Amino acid sequence: MDMPVPDGGVIARKGRIVSRLRTVLPGDAVIDAPEELRVYECDALTAYRCVPLAAVLPRTTEEVSAVLQICSEEGVPVVPRGSGTSLAGGAMPSADAVILGVARMNEVLETDYANRFIRVQSGRTNLSVSGAVEAEGFFYAPDPSSQLACAIAGNIAMNSGGAHCLKYGVTTNNLLGVRMVKMDGTVVTLGGPWGEPAGLDLLGVVCGSEGQLGVVTEAWLRILPKPEGARPVLVGFNSNEVAGACVAGIIRAGILPVAIEFMDRPCIRATEAFAKAGYPDCEALLIIEVEGSEAEIVEQLARIRAIAMAHDPVEFREAADEDQARRIWLGRKSAFGAMGQINDYMCLDGTIPVSSLPHVLKRIGEMSREFGLDVGNVFHAGDGNMHPLILFDANKPVDLEKCEAFGAEILKLCVEVGGCLTGEHGVGIEKRDLMAVQFSATDMEAQMRVKDVFDPKWLLNPAKVFPLASSAARRVG
Amino acid sequence: MRPVTEAELAEAVAGASEPLLVRGGGTRVLGHAVGEVLETSGLSGVELYEPGALTLVVRAGTAVAEVERVLAAERQRLAFEVPDLRGLLGREGVSTIGGVLAANASGPRRVQVGAARDAALGVRFVDGLGAVVKNGGRVMKNVTGYDLVKLMAGSRGALGVLTEVSFKVQALPEAEATLVIEGLDDAAGLASLRAALGSPFDVSGAARHSGRSFVRVEGMAGSVAYRIGRLRDLVGGEVTVVEGEASGQLWRDIRDVTPFAGRPGEVWRIVTLPTAAEGVSARIGGEAIWDWGGGLIWVLTEHGQGAEVAAAVAGRGHATLMRGEGGPVFPPEAPEVAALVAGLKERFDPRGILNRGMMG
Numbered sequence: 001m002d003m004p005v006p007d008g009g010v011i012a013r014k015g016r017i018v019s020r021l022r023t024v025l026p027g028d029a030v031i032d033a034p035e036e037l038r039v040y041e042c043d044a045l046t047a048y049r050c051v052p053l054a055a056v057l058p059r060t061t062e063e064v065s066a067v068l069q070i071c072s073e074e075g076v077p078v079v080p081r082g083s084g085t086s087l088a089g090g091a092m093p094s095a096d097a098v099i100l101g102v103a104r105m106n107e108v109l110e111t112d113y114a115n116r117f118i119r120v121q122s123g124r125t126n127l128s129v130s131g132a133v134e135a136e137g138f139f140y141a142p143d144p145s146s147q148l149a150c151a152i153a154g155n156i157a158m159n160s161g162g163a164h165c166l167k168y169g170v171t172t173n174n175l176l177g178v179r180m181v182k183m184d185g186t187v188v189t190l191g192g193p194w195g196e197p198a199g200l201d202l203l204g205v206v207c208g209s210e211g212q213l214g215v216v217t218e219a220w221l222r223i224l225p226k227p228e229g230a231r232p233v234l235v236g237f238n239s240n241e242v243a244g245a246c247v248a249g250i251i252r253a254g255i256l257p258v259a260i261e262f263m264d265r266p267c268i269r270a271t272e273a274f275a276k277a278g279y280p281d282c283e284a285l286l287i288i289e290v291e292g293s294e295a296e297i298v299e300q301l302a303r304i305r306a307i308a309m310a311h312d313p314v315e316f317r318e319a320a321d322e323d324q325a326r327r328i329w330l331g332r333k334s335a336f337g338a339m340g341q342i343n344d345y346m347c348l349d350g351t352i353p354v355s356s357l358p359h360v361l362k363r364i365g366e367m368s369r370e371f372g373l374d375v376g377n378v379f380h381a382g383d384g385n386m387h388p389l390i391l392f393d394a395n396k397p398v399d400l401e402k403c404e405a406f407g408a409e410i411l412k413l414c415v416e417v418g419g420c421l422t423g424e425h426g427v428g429i430e431k432r433d434l435m436a437v438q439f440s441a442t443d444m445e446a447q448m449r450v451k452d453v454f455d456p457k458w459l460l461n462p463a464k465v466f467p468l469a470s471s472a473a474r475r476v477g
Numbered sequence: 478m479r480p481v482t483e484a485e486l487a488e489a490v491a492g493a494s495e496p497l498l499v500r501g502g503g504t505r506v507l508g509h510a511v512g513e514v515l516e517t518s519g520l521s522g523v524e525l526y527e528p529g530a531l532t533l534v535v536r537a538g539t540a541v542a543e544v545e546r547v548l549a550a551e552r553q554r555l556a557f558e559v560p561d562l563r564g565l566l567g568r569e570g571v572s573t574i575g576g577v578l579a580a581n582a583s584g585p586r587r588v589q590v591g592a593a594r595d596a597a598l599g600v601r602f603v604d605g606l607g608a609v610v611k612n613g614g615r616v617m618k619n620v621t622g623y624d625l626v627k628l629m630a631g632s633r634g635a636l637g638v639l640t641e642v643s644f645k646v647q648a649l650p651e652a653e654a655t656l657v658i659e660g661l662d663d664a665a666g667l668a669s670l671r672a673a674l675g676s677p678f679d680v681s682g683a684a685r686h687s688g689r690s691f692v693r694v695e696g697m698a699g700s701v702a703y704r705i706g707r708l709r710d711l712v713g714g715e716v717t718v719v720e721g722e723a724s725g726q727l728w729r730d731i732r733d734v735t736p737f738a739g740r741p742g743e744v745w746r747i748v749t750l751p752t753a754a755e756g757v758s759a760r761i762g763g764e765a766i767w768d769w770g771g772g773l774i775w776v777l778t779e780h781g782q783g784a785e786v787a788a789a790v791a792g793r794g795h796a797t798l799m800r801g802e803g804g805p806v807f808p809p810e811a812p813e814v815a816a817l818v819a820g821l822k823e824r825f826d827p828r829g830i831l832n833r834g835m836m837g
């Protein structure tokens with residue numbers, strides 16, 4: 001992975017930069033010892049690592065502003081960091097960069113049930129936002145699988161999704177406003193608890209900007225009343241086409257499940273061996289979850305059953321109680337872990353139009369044979385967001401290269417059929433150099449103009465998202 | 478000018494030497510922009526519609542009515558309820574789908590499904606220099622690069638001219654019903670809306686005007702009946718239930734602000750917190766239609782209330798003058814936000830020719 005040559009001048013001034021940072025932060029909030037900085041050398045894309053120049057852990061917006069002002073004056077790149085669970089290398093530092101971690105900023109600042117919002121510091125973890133409003137019967141809808149660890153800051157930066165986004169949308173649909181600090185230290189408020197902006201929707205472009213426009217320090221999030229109940233069903237099919245047709249049938253019928261998850265045979269087998277959830281050995285498996293009162297659940301499941309039966313499933317399993325519901329989800333939830341038991345894996349994240357599903361799965365199967373690497377597919381079928389997991393051996397450098405080449409081919413295929421490179425994990429460094437597959441130079445230029453406005457010196461997370469060659473001229477400035 | 482292809486439109490913008498006034502149907506233009514009219518209605522037609530994937534890609538100049546007709550034929554719709562403000566604003570013309578996204582025009586169902594910007598999946602647009610830019614796409618989950626779709630939604634032509642938009646659409650519900658609640662004063666009537674929205678019963682509309690509160694649910698028949706029953710116990714007051722087309726008409730009137738159409742005075746659209754709704758309205762006076770559980774207030778007052786309205790919403794929302802004379806139409810931004818907005822306009826339209834003066 002190419003990274004820009006670190007700025008030797010900055011590295012040479014490390015001592016001075018660190019002591020300046022110590023003037024605005026408490027002693028334990030500035031980390032500069034190389035062994036302590038190791039924690040920050042990568043995120044969940046562990047194949048790429050680099051120890052940063054220093055790391056800071058501020059507690060308030062004002063401290064963040066002071067840090068950014070210093071870094072801006074010193075010309076030091078800053079890489080914002082939440083919990084470091086990015087799968088795209090979004091939080092990976094460079095040797096001349098300061099990591100600005102928001103982990104200590106985890107307070108709930110305000111809960112307002114009558115107006116249905118919560119205001120939190122951005123370092124608060126996703127799950128603990130729901131935790132803070134649970135007792136009153138509310139929840140925060142976006143639920144990435146990493147929700148126990150990942151921070152709201154990272155969710156906003158990546159516009160993260162979750163298993164229930166088919167019904168509730170992704171982060172951007174549940175974010176009402178932010179307080180954010182620009183690279184020059186200016187504090188800006190975008191949006192607010194009332195949700196709709198007065199003028200341009202700057203919040204909308206900040207969400208998903210991968211930490212390149214500003215450091216988000218606080219967020220207003222929409223909270224929703226919890227549904228009365230939820231129940232999954234499991235449906236097995238002997239062909240991917242038929243499973244895909246069943247999904248389209250359900251959507252066409254106007255039923256809106258909260259989740260429709262899809263697993264293919266390699267993935268089913270791996271999870272069965274690992275988690276013993278009792279899944280049928282079939283070509284394709286759907287887990288469909290509906291919500292509501294008991295009567296509403298029964299009504300929806302009856303319709304789903306009728307549609308599924310018309311597609312001749314090999315299995316239709318309704319959860320009769322909590323335990324069975326848990327078992328239905330068990331395999332899906334352990335899918336990544338199960339694949340990890342077999343080997344190292346790379347998790348892709350392209351989205352395709354739902355109608356292309358059979359074609360794309362067939363092509364992935366063919367490519368798997370060409371590259372000689374196994375792949376299992378887990379898939380948010382309702383919205384076309386695929387997660388092919390390519391298995392490889394990290395101890396063999398050739399394997400990693402082959403795996404990356406295979407991954408790139410899959411993502412190109414996603415774009416070719418009308419989809420995109422990443423549905424929820426973000427571009428980071430991982431997909432940076434594939435951006436040109438999806439976007440023209442003009443398309444990327446339009447995006448980079450936004451960064452020019454927010455961060456004219458391109459110091460904030462500069463080597464991410466855009467192919468290095470296309471951002472080179474700006475990064476020098 | 479009325480180009481009929483994206484290329485022609487791009488050429489027209491690139492070659493323009495005078496300011497341009499971008500117009501879809503001209504049915505929801507606000508503000509005081511001047512310039513040669515650039516119509517988008519020549520760019521019309523559905524590019525792609527996959528009902529099984531709930532996706533629609535359509536040229537920006539396509540009439541909203543045409544889009545709604547195409548969707549209805551497959552028993553689908555735009556989830557966010559496009560307001561038709563022609564009556565309110567006293568306009569003629571054919572509303573276009575690009576204009577809808579450019580205004581981020583969204584109706585009562587916003588409380589449940591979000592605004593036009595939340596349903597928008599992708600855009601193509603021509604920037605102020607005539608370059609064609611695409612962003613987003615036709616799939617429901619897409620975080621590839623910056624989300625310029627959101628930036629364009631509600632930008633009212635200030636950053637570029639939309640040429641194509643894609644939306645996530647929604648199945649028509651099997652049933653709808655509305656609780657009509659009488660016998661409550663405004664404070665209690667607004668509180669009943671908040672109670673409904675804070676319940677698990679998936680309310681798709683919560684509004685109040687003329688002394689009555691309205692709470693809507695939609696979905697499968699059995700589920701609608703169940704939720705109406707539960708909500709009835711929750712909201713208080715004297716309740717009657719209106720179903721089907723009668724319910725539909727009731728919400729179209731709220732969506733389109735029909736009660737204020739053709740009546741003298743200025744009309745403000747105020748976005749605020751539901752709990753602030755009564756206080757804001759009381760301070761301004763005049764007549765109010767509350768939607769979004771009180772989060773949206775339409776106010777009809779006598780002319781020249783700008784200062785009073787601004788004072789009433791200060792720190793708890795913002796107000797736009799929808800119909801009236803003089804005064805700034807759009808609310809002023811904080812200086813640090815205004816600087817960002819100015820920077821973006823400068824980058825996307827360096828010559829400052831697109832809808833100059835519209836958003837202040």
Ligand SMILES: Cc1cc2nc3c(=O)[nH]c(=O)nc-3n(C[C@H](O)[C@H](O)[C@H](O)COP(=O)(O)OP(=O)(O)OC[C@H]3O[C@@H](n4cnc5c(N)ncnc54)[C@H](O)[C@@H]3O)c2cc1C
Nearest residue numbers: 082083084085086090145151154155157160161211216424
């Ligand atoms: C096991 C596992 C499962 C996952 N499942 C999902 C899933 O279901 N759905 C999904 O969408 N993602 C998933 N992810 C990916 C990841 O969890 C998300 O991208 C998450 O939002 C990252 O949050 P974080 O706090 O860890 O951010 P980090 O990894 O720390 O950072 C992510 C990005 O955010 C930026 N950033 C961090 N803090 C700030 C700030 N304060 N201001 C501005 N920018 C900032 C960083 O610079 C970086 O670009 C998964 C990851 C793992 C490891």
